[in-house]
Amino acid sequence: MLPFEFIVEGTPLSHQTQNRNRLRAWQQTVRDAAIKYISQNAQPVKCQLQITVVYYHNGITVRMDNDNMVKPIQDALIGLVYIDDRQITDTRVRKTDLNGTFRVKGMSSVLAEGFCKGTEFLHIKIVEAPDHTEILQ
Template identity: 55%
Template sequence: MIKFEFIVDGPPVSQQARRRERLRAWKVTVRQEAEKYWSSERQVGIGPILLQITYFYDSVAMDVDNIVKPIQDALIGLAYVDDTQVTDILVRKRDLSGNFRIEYMTSILAEGFSRGNEFLHIVVINNPDQEVLT
């Protein structure tokens, strides 16, 4: 299993955004931020992908289902060949002023908190366990 993570300052732009140029600009931002954390030795994922997105917000958060597709599209050709490889998606939103617990804080996630504003923590995992839980 190979893991890649990065952060993007928020708020995110919804797939439902009326202004399409705003959505395009958001995808470019996500891609540029991902590229900052991408090492040149890393290869594009070719198998199944788990995409994990956590949106840490300040006051008003958008619906989590509307933030996935632009991020997924922005990572095509970098973290994976095509977004059809994404077999699993875990999306969460957490109020920065609320109560939540973080286990195993990575340096990248800590960087997001240190910026002092809302952000998204995005993790891409190649070849996740394909077990189906019932």
């Protein structure tokens, strides 16, 4: 099942939103998007994981903290991609203006699909976590 990647169209919702119904709806949107890309008989993985979330947006800045953007996404994938979000030991989050200039080598068909839509989207990729015997610097 790994690596696993998918896109979610639209603008993410912050974990700190006061509207819990909107938050649940956003998490369901993320889960539904993941289901479209997951293998039919796939089971949640049990290993340590790295998640990468890139929000391709319109405009130079986004007024949302990275950690508040990624938490609802992680929660939405519990029981579908992994058993528990505590398995995520490494997180990479980026916000990138869609109108930028990009140099791309080996773009996945999933990421290409996001760009072809021409609207804001998130690209989410989950892989097995790197070796933790190496110190991050």
